[in-house]
Amino acid sequence: MTRSSSFDPPERLLMGPGPSNVHPRVYAALSAPVVGHLDPVFLTVMEESKDLLRTAFQTRNELTIAISGTGSSGMEACFVNSLEPGDRALVCINGVFGMRMREVASRCGATVDVVEAEWGTAIPAEAVAEALSKADYKVVAIVHAETSTGVLQPLAEISRLVHDHGALFLVDTVTSLGGVDLDVDGLAIDLCYSGTQKCLGCPPGLSPVTFSPMAMERLAARKTPVQSWYLDISLIAQYWGESRVYHHTAPISMNYALREALLLVAEEGLEARWRRHRQNQEALIRGLQALGLSLVVDAAIRLPPLTTVRIPDNVDDAAVRQTLLQRFGIEIGGGLGAFKGKAWRIGLMGATSTERNVTTLLASLEVALRMQGYAGGGAVEAAISG
Numbered sequence: 001m002t003r004s005s006s007f008d009p010p011e012r013l014l015m016g017p018g019p020s021n022v023h024p025r026v027y028a029a030l031s032a033p034v035v036g037h038l039d040p041v042f043l044t045v046m047e048e049s050k051d052l053l054r055t056a057f058q059t060r061n062e063l064t065i066a067i068s069g070t071g072s073s074g075m076e077a078c079f080v081n082s083l084e085p086g087d088r089a090l091v092c093i094n095g096v097f098g099m100r101m102r103e104v105a106s107r108c109g110a111t112v113d114v115v116e117a118e119w120g121t122a123i124p125a126e127a128v129a130e131a132l133s134k135a136d137y138k139v140v141a142i143v144h145a146e147t148s149t150g151v152l153q154p155l156a157e158i159s160r161l162v163h164d165h166g167a168l169f170l171v172d173t174v175t176s177l178g179g180v181d182l183d184v185d186g187l188a189i190d191l192c193y194s195g196t197q198k199c200l201g202c203p204p205g206l207s208p209v210t211f212s213p214m215a216m217e218r219l220a221a222r223k224t225p226v227q228s229w230y231l232d233i234s235l236i237a238q239y240w241g242e243s244r245v246y247h248h249t250a251p252i253s254m255n256y257a258l259r260e261a262l263l264l265v266a267e268e269g270l271e272a273r274w275r276r277h278r279q280n281q282e283a284l285i286r287g288l289q290a291l292g293l294s295l296v297v298d299a300a301i302r303l304p305p306l307t308t309v310r311i312p313d314n315v316d317d318a319a320v321r322q323t324l325l326q327r328f329g330i331e332i333g334g335g336l337g338a339f340k341g342k343a344w345r346i347g348l349m350g351a352t353s354t355e356r357n358v359t360t361l362l363a364s365l366e367v368a369l370r371m372q373g374y375a376g377g378g379a380v381e382a383a384i385s386g
């Protein structure tokens with residue numbers, strides 16, 4: 001096999017379920033010189049990141065850090081630290097990531113019960129209340145932003161039920177942090193994890209997490225050691241805390257990138273950022289509807305950073321996505337699980353969420369659909385008419 005000496009990946013417009021496009025300032029941060037992981041300069045980066053993460057998560061939780069690993073490492077960290085063999089957990093499932101949470105929770109040795117809702121709908125609080133009335137749970141887990149369906153889960157009522165029950169409230173915010181209102185303290189979320197590659201506009205590689213004082217208390221009262229040494233939060237906390245005890249070699253460059261991305265979030269302001277995500281989704285939807293396409297999720301629970309749209313009959317899913325990628329350099333996502341072959345997932349996350357990207361996609365999609373014999377037009381005009 002011959003290898004070229006230069007590597008020159010194409011610049012794609014990343015409008016799928018993630019990763020999203022990386023902001024130029026984040027790329028610049030990635031190329032800064034690597035220092036030691038206990039260097040005072042790096043320790044400052046960690047301190048600043050903790051503060052910036054607290055702002056983004058809207059929390060005062062002391063334990064607010066970035067786990068070295070992708071979003072799934074944050075998911076594992078939340079479960080392995082909160083569950084011991086024999087504990088009981090309730091997991092809400094209305095898409096792929098709820099299913100994954102069930103798997104992770106059961107691998108902790110917990111007995112896992114589920115509350116299920118149809119894909120593309122939210123988990124009803126009444127269903128959670130009913131499940132909680134039947135057994136004693138240590139942890140209740142739910143996905144805030146289901147990337148497989150485009151549903152934004154309302155959390156306030158469920159949080160109240162979970163706390164009345166005395167359980168810890170565990171929430172996946174991989175596709176909501178930095179893109180929609182996520183009030184960790186206001187919603188009394190105890191264990192929360194996210195990822196860098198969605199609405200924060202970083203490459204994949206770190207998982208921001210935040211644990212409430214109650215979660216930390218329960219962790220301290222465990223009878224058995226956390227089954228994962230690498231993800232044991234009490235060990236990681238010593239590295240991120242004042243004692244700086246070596247635990248693992250932090251991915252220096254990714255932490256530079258995350259700090260820069262979080263600075264961008266703070267400079268833009270949380271509310272302005274949520275508004276930008278919402279308004280660009282509205283423009284996208286006007287364009288999709290002008291093309292005669294229909295949306296999977298009801299307006300009240302639609303997730304601004306990710307829109308699911310039904311693939312019209314007689315249109316070849318893969319061919320349209322191939323045209324977008326190969327001719328126009330645009331990635332959108334295919335359907336997952338129950339939506340495979342039935343829906344496209346269009347991401348407008350972080351730096352990708354701009355009006356220009358919306359109109360570029362709509363113009364390209366219009367052509368790709370026409371190549372499939374699907375007639376429709378006026379998408380760009382509709383998008384910019386709002």
Ligand SMILES: Cc1ncc(COP(=O)(O)O)c(C=O)c1O
Pocket residue numbers: 017018070071072073075097143145146147148172173174175195204
């Ligand atoms: C809602 C949700 N949870 C968890 C994950 C897993 O994150 P990662 O792929 O970064 O490990 C993803 C990834 O897309 C996600 O969308």
